[in-house]
Amino acid sequence: MAKGLDIGTMNIICAEKDREDIVFTQQRNAFMELDSSDLTKTMLDISKVLYIERKNGISLLGEDAFKFATIFEKEARRPMTHGIISPKEKEAIPIMKLIVGTVLGEPKKQNEVLYISTPADPIDTDMNVLYHKKTMEMLTKGMKYDTHVIDEGLAVIYSELSDNNFTGIGISVGAGMTNVTLAYLATPLMSFSIARGGDWIDEQAAKSTGMPKEHVTATKEKISKLGKDVKMGSVEGALTVYYDALITYVIKNLDRKLAEITPPKVAFPVAIAGGSAQPDGFFELFEKRLREANLRVELAKIKHVKDPILSVARGCLIAARTQEEKGRQLQKQAQTQTQTQTKPTSKKKK
């Protein structure tokens, strides 16, 4: 059994196959600190809340941390920022290890194949994703998985562009980053990331409306449709504006990067996924801006992804299962080879 793991700034999602189904296990990649007391601990134990206790207090982890932060109007802290492990959070790695461990679970067999998503190199900041990649790889390898790393954009292509022979542009609009990959026959020709995503939209909208960021995030996740008919001073209006700004920024950078390569002369379909691509009207807006941009490559259809938040994890699972089958096939071939080699000798003995 193979697994796919989407390690995002906001969510950590594991995908695994269970008979005819795919099971996605999702957990928020967040934590929140509370003062420690026996009563609090008892309450948390009764409520089956995921937490860790330290000398200086209690840290709530995952979805609960996010819920408590919304209730107490506090800010939930993130082990990751802009798609990579936060250098500001000292506790980032042990907390992430715990969250990843709860989502991923124990491997069902030794060296179970696992594909994890990581961001590509960003083009608008000088931060490096190499250390993050290595940390995540080692963290999951420590859990006895046979870990492989895949770009988020490529995972979207694997998940959504099978009908096009895995040729096209995969865009993952996450919370911390937006990842873009252009692939031809499942081979990535260009990958990059932008250090702007859902968090950037939230920050800008919060600044514009004066609302707390958590409130903006909650509104964004519940928003019915991105549109221009909104109430004056509402969060929805600000979100629409900054979604549009982010889309334009992504497309401009995509066009700039396309100028650096010579892609094959085919029409490229586009698949847009990621946790920040969920609001209704997002695809329509992206498609409109893409058509207007007149990119250096010919565009085919722009695919409306059914579950954009699950797409990366699904892509990782597809890659993992392909790798697993490949391994199995190689093993079979080796077995048949040894059988054909041993047969004549056994005949001789007779």
Add this chain to the structure above:
Amino acid sequence: MHNDDLVDEEKSFNKLFSRGAIIYYFGSLVFIAGIALIVIGSALIMFFEIGYTSELQEILLTIISIAIGIVLILLGINLMMKQTKKGYFIIVLSVISVSLSMFLFLRYYPNNWYYPQVGYVFGLYVAGFLLLLGNTFAGAILWIIGSKPIFAFKEKEEPSRMYTDEEIQRDIDEATRKSAEAAVAELQFDLDDAPSDLLIGKFVSRSPKNVIRVKDKISEVSNLRQTLSPGTTEKWGSVGIDKASMALAQTMEPKKQKKKGFFERIKEKYFYTESKKEVKDKNIDKKTEKKVIK
């Protein structure tokens, strides 16, 4: 080191040039004097109508002017050319030899002009003449050899290329990225040990997670495998059959026995004990077979 060499080369060139200019002019004068003497000698032959009946003074003047003229021409050429120490030594030697032969000629002619004196005079002159001629030739060859590599080097020089700041920056970024990748690949993390003051809540494994179950056969897996390595999937009845029949044919085909060489046969016979055993076993088998038949 390289710069010092260049400075030395420049200095020696200047030295040679300043010295060479004086010698060049002197050599030119000697060369012209030689031509002039030959012209004079030739003119004297015509003027005196030199023959068996010519007077002694006429003959002496004509021969000496021509003989000295020839030597001066060669001497002038030698002085105009860049010389090594050995070259200058040869020039001096040849001048002495020719001068001596001229002195002896003046002394012996005509009263003692018979052999072996004639041979000495002629020998000394010819020796001096040939030495000068040889030195001229050697100098010319050395000049050709010395000047050739300069041309070859100039021809091989590649046109210099200017790199833009963007290209340089791209190269630096690429090198930095490769170096960072190599460094990260070598990293080994110790993630097993959790911080000692960290206590995990009771319901870590049972804490609620958002679980979504979706009906999905993920047929993309076979498509991806096919795309990533086309031609590996073999449908039964086509390539699969070919492969299976090939494998079967290989298995059934009797192995061709190689003809044993002379040394191999000796090894087998005298040194290879197992083969003996095999032979014995075979013989025993044959005997038992025969018994059974009986």
